[in-house]
Amino acid sequence: MKWQVALGGVSLAVLTAVLGWIALHEVDRMEANDRAYLAQAIEVGALEFESLCRPCHGPQGRGTPLAPSLNAGDLFNGTRLQAVGFAGTVEDYVRGTIASGRPVPSAGTNYPNRMPTWSSRFGGPLRDDQIDALVAFVMNWEDRALAEAQATPALPLGEALGTDITQALPAGDPDAGKALAEGVFGCAACHLLSAVGPAWAPTADTPGIGARAETRIADPSYTGGATSAEQYLLESIIASNAFVVEGFSSGVMPVNFGDRMRPQDAADLIAYMMSLR
Secondary structure, eight states: OHHHHHHHHHHHHHHHHHHHHHHHHHHHHHHHHHHHHHHHHHHHHHHHIIIIIHHHHOGGGOOBTTBOOSSSHHHHTSHHHHHHTOOSOHHHHHHHHHHHOBSSOOTTOOOSSOBOOOBGGGTOSBOHHHHHHHHHHHHTTHHHHHHHHHHSOOOOTTOSOOSOTTSOOOOOOHHHHHHHHHTTTOGGGTSEETTTEETTSOOSSSOOHHHHHHHHTTSTTOOSSOSSHHHHHHHHHHSTTSSOOTTSOTTOSOSOHHHHOOHHHHHHHHHHHHTOO
16 A cells, blocks of 8 residues: 555656646747747748739838838838827738728828738638738838838938939949849839849840940930930939830839938949949
């Protein structure tokens, strides 16, 4: 009888130890599961974004003239939510906008397309888990977007490029210009042909934008104010409606690059484009 009592005591002690060990590590296990689930959701959301959202919101959600940037500090720091009077969290705002869409324009915007309804709850094509994946993918940009916003303060007064296409620019760096076109200024979000690369790059049938700029100003149909290929490219950046190439519409190219760029930025971009022959 004594050995049975002893065995029962030992068994209870072992069971208590095992349960204690499980309890101590259960939080870590659940957190690991949550991280794995989130990572999988982000991967699924990335695929959905590429096929459904990228055409309007651009590569990596950097925005286009069709739709605003989602990979931006003003979304995650609450500025955009405050502007539209939304009192919930950023995640709630993203989820609600994706799910139910936005049939009317936001104040102060001129995007030609309205956000469609995506959730099947509101007549859209996506299940709840697909909406969750898209939200996870967009929220995945938060840390980087906030860091970039903090690292890129507004231009001090007097440092902006302005809109004078005759101004003398510093020497440009093509590599720096390429990085600007594909990064902070988001040029590639619109000027992108996925089959051949950036629309400014040369192809077997079309010369690059540097060569095209030289022939453009010599064309009798050109009515802008540039007298050189470099000036033509600068005009296209900071006074985009001064001359619109036939087949394109005015008012599509953003008109605020003169306020967002420094002269060095413009010089680097032009050097990059002029290198594409």
